[in-house]
Amino acid sequence: MTTVQTQARALGDPTRHAVFRHIADAERPVGIAELTERFRLNHNAIRQHVAKLVGAGLVIEAKAPASGPGRPRLVYSLDPAAEGRWGATGPYERLSRMLIEIIRTGLSAEEVGRRSADQFRVPAPSGDVPVDMAAAMARQGFDPEVRTVRRGSEIVLHTCPFATAAVADRHTVCSLHLGIAEGLAEGTDANVDELVANDPRRADCRLRISALGDTEAGPSGKLSLRGRTAGG
Numbered sequence: 001m002t003t004v005q006t007q008a009r010a011l012g013d014p015t016r017h018a019v020f021r022h023i024a025d026a027e028r029p030v031g032i033a034e035l036t037e038r039f040r041l042n043h044n045a046i047r048q049h050v051a052k053l054v055g056a057g058l059v060i061e062a063k064a065p066a067s068g069p070g071r072p073r074l075v076y077s078l079d080p081a082a083e084g085r086w087g088a089t090g091p092y093e094r095l096s097r098m099l100i101e102i103i104r105t106g107l108s109a110e111e112v113g114r115r116s117a118d119q120f121r122v123p124a125p126s127g128d129v130p131v132d133m134a135a136a137m138a139r140q141g142f143d144p145e146v147r148t149v150r151r152g153s154e155i156v157l158h159t160c161p162f163a164t165a166a167v168a169d170r171h172t173v174c175s176l177h178l179g180i181a182e183g184l185a186e187g188t189d190a191n192v193d194e195l196v197a198n199d200p201r202r203a204d205c206r207l208r209i210s211a212l213g214d215t216e217a218g219p220s221g222k223l224s225l226r227g228r229t230a231g232g
Contacts (some may be wrong), residue, residue: 001088003032010056011086015039016049022085023059028161029075031064033217045222050076058082065143067187091140091161092120097106098176110221113179127207130155130209136184139209140177144207152190152210159203166200171224174205178221181207188212192221199226 011017022038023030035046035190053059053076060079063072080092101112120139125132130153141161160166166173174197177205182192191214196206 007058009054012207017051020053023076024078029077031073042067109175113176114183117180117183120175129188133184154208157205162201163200178223182221194222196224
């Protein structure tokens with residue numbers, strides 16, 4: 001049986017298709033507990049559905065970073081090979097569309113990121129700009145943490161979901177995401193001051209945000225690349 005036939009059969013069950021769509025749309029790894037709560041099914045039923053999706057090459061299974069004693073929990077995300085199929089648009093497909101936009105328009109990566117920000121906004125913003133920006137970054141898979149610092153806020157991005165691409169061309173990929181952050185801050189009382197980008201394989205990059213001063217206007221973010229990677 002071909003891959004397409006296998007995937008079609010796996011998605012033929014309405015509940016399993018809904019589980020697949022939830023994982024594909026989450027833009028971050030999803031655990032069994034979240035799926036159980038979302039679909040009101042027991043753990044075993046959800047595990048069986050997810051196992052079918054993994055077996056069909058639709059989602060991938062990974063271990064979440066350890067957060068305490070005991071075994072790390074298993075989490076699931078869209079298989080990159082399934083991006084663009086079955087109505088699934090994954091993070092890498094969105095990244096590729098932005099890269100195409102850079103080539104097509106000749107605009108800088110930062111400007112393309114700013115122009116693309118609306119597609120990443122959270123549906124129901126709280127009004128707290130760093131929190132809302134962190135929520136948008138979480139939807140992309142960055143595992144963000146908001147910290148209060150002397151001059152405002154800092155969002156620590158514990159994971160780089162685009163590490164492979166960023167190693168190859170860190171300046172472009174990080175500039176895109178600096179631009180997205182600037183776009184998310186536009187029209188608010190916050191300003192994106194700097195993205196301190198570390199080696200994407202180690203992550204813990206820092207997005208620095210301050211209150212917008214009366215004399216400041218427009219985006220003024222700076223990209224600081226720290227460390228060295230194969231891509232420079």
